[in-house]
Amino acid sequence: MDTKYRMHLLVCGGTGCIASKSSQLIQLLKEELEANGLEKEVQVISTGCFGFCEKGPIVKVLPDNTFYTQLKPEDAKEIVAEHVIKGRYIERLLYVNPETQEIIRDAKNMGFYRKQMRIALRNCGFINPENIDEYIARNGYSAIAKCLTEMTPSEVIDEVKKSGMRGRGGGGFPTGLKWEITSKSISDQKYVVCNADEGDPGAFMDRSVLEGDPHSVIEAMAICGYCIGANKGIVYIRAEYPLAIKRLKIALQQAKEYGLLGENIFGTDFEFTIDIKYGAGAFVCGEETALIHSMEGLRGEPTIKPPFPSVSGYLTQPTNVNNVETFASIPVIILKGSEWFASIGTEYSKGTKVFALAGKINNVGLIEVPMGTTLREVIFEIGGGIKDGKKFKAVQTGGPSGGCLTEKHLDLPIDFDSLTAAGSMMGSGGMIVMDEDDCMVAMAKFYLEFTVEESCGKCAPCRIGNKRLHEMLTKLCEANGVEEDLDLLRNLSVVVKDTSLCGLGQTSPNPILSTMENFYEEYHAHVFDHKCPSGQCQSFRRYYIDAEHCIGCMVCARNCPTNAITGVKKQVHIINQLICIKCGVCMEKCKFDSIYLN
Amino acid sequence: MIPMKISETSVAKIEEICREFDNDKGELINVLHKAQNAFGYLPEEVQKVVAQNLNTSLAQVYGVVSFYSFFTMVPKGRYPINICMGTACYVRGAERVLNEFKGLLKIKVGETTKDDKFSLSSLRCVGACGLAPVVLVGEKVYGRVTLDNVQEILDEYKETVPV
Incomplete structure (x- = not known):
């Protein structure tokens, strides 16, 4: 942060907040400051994501740490007139604790931030990602300097190994070990690949890191290159993230201009360059062998491991693939030391993890907590509980490969192993919260729909098995399920899991298995009681006309799209259940509340 | 030579895009991204020219186009x-x-x-x-x-x- 300014206005410039007009807000704040002749005293900085996406756009004022939420472009005038000029807080724009109605001015005191510990996200929301000087001012590129000038590659690898860092992309493979294996592969050409193909729906930490702090990834990739003996890095990024791509390109250009990429970095003979390759919308490309094929310009189909990419990867050369969040944590480990990092977290999962909280939760956003934090703390303290005062039902972790955890798991300390033991997985860190209105059978069907669409088709269990599983779930949701379906569903799930080629198929039945385990009564109800307990599956709905209240106005009959309602004027109407498509129009249109749902 | 339905300027445009990536077939996905940006979609004719320039088969190009959901073979709306x-x-x-x-x-x-x-x-x-x-x-x-x-x-x- 430039010290020549007395005050800084940090405005979130992440994808979410830009969609809520934060760029206009930035423009107006700048104009307002200029109009008051303050542009030399107060600086407006467009930062990366603050994480508190639910309340965006957000402005944080430094040095007093005031946190304004849900701003509109027209609030710019008041912020400058009141806060900047007169030093008065604008109460109506401050955060209000939804439970106590207490107004909170300082972000530190908000439940959302209090339990967080930001390592990978350390710079997101603090620096202007398009300005390398701001990254450098926060110790940026000093980790690579330390590695190149004071440490040998094997010392750096040892440090990463001792830190206990495990890959944040989903698998949880020890990062230092991966680096060591790649470093030992003998070849003239090796590659460092950053996996930024964040395909898990509902997870957006990689996007936020690249949008908010791209230099941390660049620096870590260079460190990895130094360790394994590679001079080429490639970032494989989803084409769906235009803003992240733009900021990454700017950062690469700046790093090159500063001599932090290219030849003779820090006066040593170490050379490193980074290119970008684009994904094209295929979830399976998050799997490292599929990703490598996609980088080679081929269909993103996985191949059997071994050989692992660390032995034979991109263009058959040894390739080290790590995820964005993994890379973002590396510079801190080098600077603060492995002991410090290893002191955070649980026995086998060290450090912190970023989670994307979404779904039916009050504080949707991006959070980072020490491993071992419980689900209850995450959902109820940081996440602020369930939306609209509804009842918590389940939380889905690990995306389409993960499972649904329930109330009984709320006090589970989250780490790689505890989630797997509970029948779910860490995955990339998506957490979708569901309430009493969500049907678990429909949820499993939703995930299978995703897998069916995203299965690459190479191996039969995944290509055909998932399709059959999806058909069975559709049958259940459409009220046509029979008893045998339940056994078949479970058995086929196990077969697909055991026999698929890659991680996609090996985990795709998890949503079914975990919901069958934890919510069997819902499956049971769909088949035996012929009802959907949460009311979400439309096929189970029955609309009836209450003979006592119906005055025979014919409005419902006229509006019914399938002419399922019959009756003459001033007489009670009847719904023909065989024709009714359960659209609910009749209930909406009836002025006398005489149509009800079973 | 396969008869072309697309105009010569379009062919020149595709050739230019391919040249930008050194006619390297490893850059196929990047080439297709650029071509789709230029034409809005990737009809068979475009794929043929791409295949010729990158010295690969049409089957290879079509295989990639149909694999990734980002690529489309039908024009999108405005x-x-x-x-x-x-x-x-x-x-x-x-x-x-x-x-x-x-x-x-x-x-x-x-x-x-x-x-x-x-x-x-x-x-x-x-x-x-x-x-x-x-x-x-x-x-x-x-x-x-x-x-x-x-x-x-x-x-x-x-x-x-x-x-």
Whole structure:
């Protein structure tokens, strides 16, 4: 942060907040400051994501740490007139604790931030990602300097190994070990690949890191290159993230201009360059062998491991693939030391993890907590509980490969192993919260729909098995399920899991298995009681006309799209259940509340 | 030589794109991204020229085009509508929003309206889960979309002068 300014206005410039007009807000704040002749005293900085996406756009004022939420472009005038000029807080724009109605001015005191510990996200929301000087001012590129000038590659690898860092992309493979294996592969050409193909729906930490702090990834990739003996890095990024791509390109250009990429970095003979390759919308490309094929310009189909990419990867050369969040944590480990990092977290999962909280939760956003934090703390303290005062039902972790955890798991300390033991997985860190209105059978069907669409088709269990599983779930949701379906569903799930080629198929039945385990009564109800307990599956709905209240106005009959309602004027109407498509129009249109749902 | 239905300028454009990537078939996906940007879609003729220039087979190119959901072989509307069907949007009602669009535009997912104005597709997570459910029209993001918003969004794209 430039010290020549007395005050800084940090405005979130992440994808979410830009969609809520934060760029206009930035423009107006700048104009307002200029109009008051303050542009030399107060600086407006467009930062990366603050994480508190639910309340965006957000402005944080430094040095007093005031946190304004849900701003509109027209609030710019008041912020400058009141806060900047007169030093008065604008109460109506401050955060209000939804439970106590207490107004909170300082972000530190908000439940959302209090339990967080930001390592990978350390710079997101603090620096202007398009300005390398701001990254450098926060110790940026000093980790690579330390590695190149004071440490040998094997010392750096040892440090990463001792830190206990495990890959944040989903698998949880020890990062230092991966680096060591790649470093030992003998070849003239090796590659460092950053996996930024964040395909898990509902997870957006990689996007936020690249949008908010791209230099941390660049620096870590260079460190990895130094360790394994590679001079080429490639970032494989989803084409769906235009803003992240733009900021990454700017950062690469700046790093090159500063001599932090290219030849003779820090006066040593170490050379490193980074290119970008684009994904094209295929979830399976998050799997490292599929990703490598996609980088080679081929269909993103996985191949059997071994050989692992660390032995034979991109263009058959040894390739080290790590995820964005993994890379973002590396510079801190080098600077603060492995002991410090290893002191955070649980026995086998060290450090912190970023989670994307979404779904039916009050504080949707991006959070980072020490491993071992419980689900209850995450959902109820940081996440602020369930939306609209509804009842918590389940939380889905690990995306389409993960499972649904329930109330009984709320006090589970989250780490790689505890989630797997509970029948779910860490995955990339998506957490979708569901309430009493969500049907678990429909949820499993939703995930299978995703897998069916995203299965690459190479191996039969995944290509055909998932399709059959999806058909069975559709049958259940459409009220046509029979008893045998339940056994078949479970058995086929196990077969697909055991026999698929890659991680996609090996985990795709998890949503079914975990919901069958934890919510069997819902499956049971769909088949035996012929009802959907949460009311979400439309096929189970029955609309009836209450003979006592119906005055025979014919409005419902006229509006019914399938002419399922019959009756003459001033007489009670009847719904023909065989024709009714359960659209609910009749209930909406009836002025006398005489149509009800079973 | 396969007879070309596309104009010579288009062929020249594709050749230029391929040259930019040194006619390297390893850059096929990047070439296709650029070509789709230039033409709006990737019809067979375009794929043929790409295959020739990168010295690879049409089957290879077609295999890649059909594999990745980002590539399309049918032209999109002038205002492509994308509904996010990621999990966060799904649990906040994206399916109902999608159905509303289908009903109002009278097209299915993957189709384009007769006047080539709108096309409808779903995509998986744009990473703006705080705004769920999310709809994109071109690159513009609409957040917290309700059923009532759907008509309003479409109305924003009323054209006074036919294009």
